[in-house]
Amino acid sequence: DAGVTQSPTHLIKTRGQQVTLRCSPKSGHDTVSWYQQALGQGPQFIFQYYEEEERQRGNFPDRFSGHQFPNYSSELNVNALLLGDSALYLCACRLSGFEQYFGAGTRFTVT
């Protein structure tokens, strides 16, 4: 059973550009959440997807959007990149009511 897979592992973009990060959850894990983790901080919740719909959202601007596919995989899109968007982006999956598992993350730098 594969774990949570994220791609790419590292990425560098220029301010103002757009980026798409991808996540494949553990088999059967239907709920996918995205987190942003700045250096020295805990993960900050961006949004959660279940049944291909955004179910919950944290305090992030509309520049951050996402999508979930029928096979439960998910994408995180960020538009109009700012320097402050540089961080580790984590995808996490879970079955309802159970523990949540994180992927290795995408280390993302905006220059």
Added chain:
Amino acid sequence: QQPVQSPQAVILREGEDAVINCSSSKALYSVHWYRQKHGEAPVFLMILLKGGEQKGHEKISASFNEKKQQSSLYLTASQLSYSGTYFCGTETLGTGANSKLTFGKGITLSVRP
């Protein structure tokens, strides 16, 4: 609201014990504990649910005081591999069983030979 973790940092000798804490101002449905090593993803350690149910690794123990909205993680006979940053993530009561986790700032734990 972000849970508060304490102490901020812990330094241990191999074989010593430690207790790290997580406190919330809101009524909680569950508390999740993770360990993260530098440059790696957080690794699941333990989930504690309101009502007493818990699930986690065999060598890790934890408690959840529902009256005080506090959880403690007990690390006994520490090993070098226990070093890392420990995060608690909380689910607030009333938001559903599959809600977002709100994480604390983390506790840095270092185990020395």
